[in-house]
Amino acid sequence: MSRFRYPYLLIMGDGAPTGSVPTSKLEAQILEAVLQRELKGTSIKSFNKIILKFPKIDESLRKCKVIFEQFDEDKSGAIDLKELKNCFSKLEVTFTNEEISDIFQACDLNDDMGIDFHEFIVLLCLVYLLKEGSSAPNSKSRMGIPDLEATFETLVESFVFLDNNNDGYISKNEMIHAIEESGRSDGQITMKRFEEMDWDKNGTVNFKEFLFAFTSWVGIQDDEDD
């Protein structure tokens, strides 16, 4: 549990859905992209498969730090709006200014006007999802960072697996079902973690909430306190 240090209380002010209804244009777009993606299904067939992928996901996300530092041009430890615009143009990701502001706000969970490393990973993964289908048909990469994109795909696939009824949200029952089926002895701990990621306690977790929690579980938070 020591990994669970992210200030979740701060997240509550962030426009997380109060029911299974998107609260902003961006949330609606993300939900739509998730629903589209769910139609394709997932190669992940068990909860244990997700757990087995943790070390690899962790390793890959750590490498993302290099990218983060590259875009944090003034080395302030956070990416501001201007730096994010440069970041997108380098990655050849096309967004309007309004969209960039929206995604910035959505991922700046603690409202400090900067995207820290953890927030950055979630942000890139959301971009990855939103840009599905936007790259040339033969291109393997949407953002020019294929290794990381493969990891984002794993995160998306994990969500699709857990969202058993494909409504775009992971419910408590879906989580219980996945854990029970896996026969894990640490099921109770996992359940507790689910409850922690469902901060507004409405019984469901959307894709963004899932990403924040999931990327904490795999371990990237561990070296952020030094």
Ligand SMILES: [Ca+2]
């Ligand atoms: Ca900066």
Ligand SMILES: [Ca+2]
């Ligand atoms: Ca922030």
Ligand SMILES: [Ca+2]
């Ligand atoms: Ca569901």
